[in-house]
Amino acid sequence: MRYKLSSKQIERSKPGKYADGDGLWFVKRSDGGAQWVFRYTLHDRRPEMGLGKYPEVGLAEARESVAKWRAVLRDGQDPIKVRNRQKREAARADNTLSTVAREAFEARKAELKDDGKAGRWFSPLEMHVLPKLGTVPIEEIDQNDLKRVLAPIWHDKADAAKKALTRLSIVMRHAAAMGLEVDLLATEKTRALLGKSRHVIQHIPALPWKEVPDFYASLNDGSVTHLALRLLVLSAARSKPVRFCRMEQIAGDVWTIPAELMKGRKGQVSDFRVPLSQEALGVIEQAKPFARDGYLFPSIRKGVISDATWSRLMERRGMDARPHGFRTSFRTWLAEATDAPEQVAETCLAHVTGTKVARAYQRSDFLEQRRVLMERWADFVTGGEGKVVQMVRK
Known part of the structure; x- marks a missing residue:
């Protein structure tokens, strides 16, 4: 395809909209800013998809981007929806249980003794939960996942299991504050699924007075x-x-x-x-x-x-x-x-x-x-x- 714009034309352009071809447009604003836009037709609609600011995104890169999204369009998919889905998936990958749990721990350090250096706050998660669920996006975690992880220690290591569940509740609330769609009742549902622990609390032996x-x-x-x-x-x-x-x-x-x-x-x-x-x-x-x-x-x-x-x-x-x-x-x-x-x-x-x-x-x-x-x-x-x-x- 023969393109219409050149780098010099773009540099000297006045405010307005300039077509390069194949749906790529250069938009120059009156305040001096500029950006790239991809216009396409899908289901009798003509959406506009932003491709980035100029000069951060140059002419050659903008043309490559249009070619990529044209291929998506030919496959019958909406480029904007595909990009949004990719962003959500990338965000979920960053918001694994391990990542959010460590963020919650960092946020809580100020109120822990010695800034939590002893590790007692984080260790129940690190030992019993994160090895199995750490890489899972926190938005995907439900009570069945938590039950599967905690059931083996619910009766034998009841104290550690209960601490882990309490920490998980805090982590879930932290995730919600981040704007993630998590189930804030997941830990309570987990308790219901696990039932009453058979563990009998052993008090520290004391000498009769x-x-x-x-x-x-x-x-x-x-x-x-x-x-x-x-x-x-x-x-x-x-x-x-x-x-x-x-x-x-x-x-x-x-x-x-x-x-x-x-x-x-x-x-x-x-x-x-x-x-x-x-x-x-x-x-x-x-x-x-x-x-x-x-x-x-x-x-x-x-x-x-x-x-x-x-x-x-x-x-x-x-x-x-x-x-x-x-x-x-x-x-x-x-x-x-x-x-x-x-x-x-x-x-x-x-x-x-x-x-x-x-x-x-x-x-x-x-x-x-x-x-x-x-x-x-x-x-x-x-x-x-x-x-x-x-x-x-x-």
């Missing part, structure tokens, strides 16, 4: 392991705050645990004050000579003492109980040997109580009431009578 004094008395060699475990028992704190305890966190008889060492989502937890009993302060004094790099309880080589060190100690003694279980021992003692109000007792463990509205108005951490309880707990642990503590209600 009446046996704690004997165990505490056995921690008597003055080592970092024994001293750290004593503070764990006395403070009823979680493992990480004790292991990463630093002297600058302690002022008088109050230990302020930084928010980053507390359990909970980033931005939703704050520093937590722990009243220290005289016994706890004595343990800290004994630990000071061992301090390294600012940490009271360093490991033998580098860093701080590990959870495993405590667990192995208890295992060697033939104990079923684990270090974290001392929080349960303490909480049971509060319930059975004191009349501590529920809120005060739960605050001792840094648990959140009450509704969101109630917490907005009730901001006390009950430090003075807790100070009395922690001193009595220390008295009991070190061989006191463990008599009922009478709390003064305010």
